[in-house]
Amino acid sequence: MKAEPVKNEDEPKDKRLKGGDAQKLTMAEVAKYVGVSAMTVSRAFRQDASVSEETRKRIMEAVDALGYVLDLSAGSLSSRRSGFIAALVPSINNSNFSDTARGITDALEDTGLQLLLGYTDYSAEKEEKLIEAMLRRRPEGIILTGGSHTDRARRMLDKAGIPVVETWEIPEEPINHVVGFSNSEAMSLLVRALASQGYRRFGYIGGTTARDTRGSQRRSGFLRTVEELGLGPGRAISFGVPPISMEQGGQAIVSLLERWPDTEVVLCVSDLSAFGAIMECKRRGMRVPEDIAIAGFGDYEISSICHPSITTINVDCYGIGRQAAARLLDALQGSGETTGDEITLTGYRVVLRESTDRSAQ
Amino acid sequence: MKAEPVKNEDEPKDKRLKGGDAQKLTMAEVAKYVGVSAMTVSRAFRQDASVSEETRKRIMEAVDALGYVLDLSAGSLSSRRSGFIAALVPSINNSNFSDTARGITDALEDTGLQLLLGYTDYSAEKEEKLIEAMLRRRPEGIILTGGSHTDRARRMLDKAGIPVVETWEIPEEPINHVVGFSNSEAMSLLVRALASQGYRRFGYIGGTTARDTRGSQRRSGFLRTVEELGLGPGRAISFGVPPISMEQGGQAIVSLLERWPDTEVVLCVSDLSAFGAIMECKRRGMRVPEDIAIAGFGDYEISSICHPSITTINVDCYGIGRQAAARLLDALQGSGETTGDEITLTGYRVVLRESTDRSAQ
DNA sequence: TCTCAAATTGTTATCGATACCATAATGCTT
DNA sequence: AAGCATTATGGTATCGATAACAATTTGAGA
Structure with a gap:
């Protein structure tokens, strides 16, 4: 029977290229250094445990001096947390x-x-x-x-x-x-708010894939509400895979306006695509909101800063x-x-x- | 064999407040179920280990049937990884x-x-x-x-x-x-590129705090290069604590132009503040770049989409x-x-x- | 002074997987 | 057929901290 199956002290070969003395320091060694048991060291690390203030102080000084860092992987195994x-x-x-x-x-x-x-x-x-x-x-x-x-x-x-x-x-x-x-309700609210301002011909940018359920819900909220308000079938455009980028927002509004040139207001699945849409419109010489009104969803920082600032749904x-x-x-x-x-x-x-x-x- | 695609477990569910039977399943139990040792189950989970394909298959079926999930906190303790x-x-x-x-x-x-x-x-x-x-x-x-x-x-x-x-x-x-x-060199490159286009009176937006070392480096790169090019002292404005927001970019350019109204081009510590600055200018009726040129740093998505699109440093x-x-x-x-x-x-x-x-x- | 409870510290047995070594089975060579 | 490498699997001792319980000290009250 071998008495020494384990290498007690790993010889500092070129195991670690890095500088520090990479010997593993355990709680037991800290304990020995201070002259207490490992259990007491363990307790010193948790604020609720009962360790005298004096002992805790000594332990923490030792921890500092030795550069010990608690090992949570060991701790969580035994504590089951x-x-x-x-x-x-x-x-x-x-x-x-x-x-x-x-x-x-x-x-x-x-x-x-x-x-x-x-x-x-x-x-x-x-x-x-x-x-x-x-x-x-x-x-x-x-x-x-x-x-x-x-x-x-x-x-x-x-x-x-x-x-x-x-x-x-x-x-x-x-x-x-x-x-x-409810993303659907939130989008619905936005539609109603804009309808109450007099907008009638509503467009929408944003897909309906299983990948982005929130986007799909917003879209269905849009379509449902436009219908409910008797504003004819909503004009919805999908473009690219979620999440729709700013650039795709720009492409989408071009398609949408080609198809339905008399659209008055376009709601977008997010502020990002709304921003892309607005910038594309400006690039093409269209005025927002004079020629086309555009709104987003999410109230990103960009929307309050952008010129024109972007109507949106603020979500917390x-x-x-x-x-x-x-x-x-x-x-x-x-x-x-x-x-x-x-x-x-x-x-x-x-x-x-x-x-x-x-x-x- | 059950044919029902049930969504709850087939056991009485009032066992715990939460849905599942939360008894902890260990590797040893999977091993017993299959009729091998825990060590073999452990090996089956790693791709390099030597386990016969047949055994591995049986183990994985058992894992699936029992709903076992490997516990890495235990594993990493013993493997020391x-x-x-x-x-x-x-x-x-x-x-x-x-x-x-x-x-x-x-x-x-x-x-x-x-x-x-x-x-x-x-x-x-x-x-x-x-x-x-x-x-x-x-x-x-x-x-x-x-x-x-x-x-x-x-x-x-x-x-x-x-x-x-x-x-x-x-x-x-x-x-x-x-x-x-080198953030300093990168900013320097941008200054030179703009100087070579004929710009002479350079402004800068972005602080110099210890909090944002990259920002400080960009600023010093700006100041140094403007100096080197013999374009007088750079006109630099700090505003707020890092990271400078879009809004602060807007406030900063107002200050800067109040102080140095003849500034031709303003570089910003990031595209975000550049965007804020540009939007603020447009809001105030100034044209970019006709009245004031503005550049950023970082090539955020916004910069290629924005109108006008924003000159910047692309970083990978x-x-x-x-x-x-x-x-x-x-x-x-x-x-x-x-x-x-x-x-x-x-x-x-x-x-x-x-x-x-x-x-x- | 003695008793009991609270406060403090120690001892031992895990937590669950894996390293390490041993062993059994298989195949290939000469 | 013996020899030996290779593959597949099992047994045991950890990894490092903490839970649970035990032991000790301290202090207050009787």
Whole structure:
């Protein structure tokens, strides 16, 4: 029987090219250095634990002197708490969603929870893969965008037994918690607001694919409302795959106006395409809103700055993130008291700006 | 065999408050179910391991049937490989940086490595905290933005003994790897390009704080080059704390033109402030570039779409991310062969557009 | 002074997967 | 047929922290 099957001390060969002394420092070594047990060191790292102030101080000094950094992967294994929250957004380049991500991060500050962020690129398949990758890290909760998931994704989430928050829309079959709003209703509100200003011939830019459910909902909200108001069939144009870029917004409005030249106002699936559309119009010498009025969705920073400023729907992106995280924290700390499956509706409002200013016409 | 595509589990569901049966399923149970050892199941999950195809298939079927999800926190503890790469960016709302984040994520795909993303809000203190939080997860490598770090941050990174990549600039004292470019030189190039078009009276918008080192470098590149070209002292305006928003760009140009009304061309620290400046000018009835030429930095999507389109410096944001990740992967797999501490220079180029079109004047 | 509860610290057994080594089975060579 | 490399699989000891429980000290009240 071999007494020494393990290499006790890894010889500092050229294992690490980098400078630092890369010996692994453990809690036990810190403990020995201070003259306490590892358990006491562990306790010193958590604020609730009972360690005398004097001992904690000595431990922390040692931690500092030795340069010890807590190892959470070990900790989470034994405590069975990963300290992770997972969040999936369609895109991190879209500032609406990165605002939501920021809201989540901010809400998580000082909770000891860390955000694992992934982007699905508007694909349910990619979402499924990401969900699995995330679950392998055993997150304590997960925040999703939208309510459209593959069956396997649903099964995995169900099995995981962790709180789930779906955001940014109201799913038909919520998994668990929801923090969102009706994209269809929001777009409807915008149509009504513009109709009440006297606009009659409405156009729409934005596709209807399974990839972007929120976009589809906005579109259907548009079509339904135009119909309801008796303003004939809405004139809707699809262009490219979601998310529609600024450039595609420009191309789309050209098509739309070629097909229906007498259109008075065009609503876009997002401010980005609205911006592209407006700029294309200006480039072609058309005046906005005098010749054509254009509105967007999402109230991106660009829309208030742009000249003309862009009429839009303001959505509380950051708040969605904060509230989603808050729901999760609640579910985690609330010891199961809170009834799950509640829907938190977030607000939105029409922001009328120059791009649809009727008085200019 | 059940034929029902049920959406809930077939077991009584009032077991826990949440849907799924949340009993923890371990590899050992999967192994028992299949009739092999846990070790074999573990091997079946890695592609390189030697497991007969037949066994692997049986295992994977069992995994599927039982709904087992690998637990990486346990795995990384014993394998001493976390599977994490950490990356810190100043802001996730800035699309330049989110492009970089996307580049990193894409480069990491299929490597089995996962990205831990954090944003520092342009603060070295926040960066220090984040570095510690990240190191607690024992990332195998870390990507930072910029070269300005606190001493403690440097010490922690050194001690961690993992490859570090600093991006987006060329630090004076690189920690390890660098993937970036000289912001000062890039801005200088833009100044020269515009000077060669005949512009003489140059203005600049963008502060010089320690918070945004890239911004400071651009500013000093501007001032230095204007000086070198014998174009008198540059007229530079600071406004607000970094990152300068679109709105602040608008306010800044007003100040600048009040102070130096004869300015011919204004360079901005980023396209965002340039856009804000242009829109403010248009709002005030000034023509761009006829009355005032304006240029930005970063080649955001907005700049090619905007009317007038915005002259800028194109930086390969996405490529910076990809290359940074590639350097890390290289350092990790390269078995220490590669010499560390190399600097990878990324490209940039002047993109002349309408906003500085001299022929329009 | 003694008792009991609270505060503080220590000991031991995990958490769940994987490294490492051993072993069994298979195939190919001479 | 023996020899040996190769492939497939199992057994055991960790990885590093923490939960759970035990032990010790301290202080207040009887």
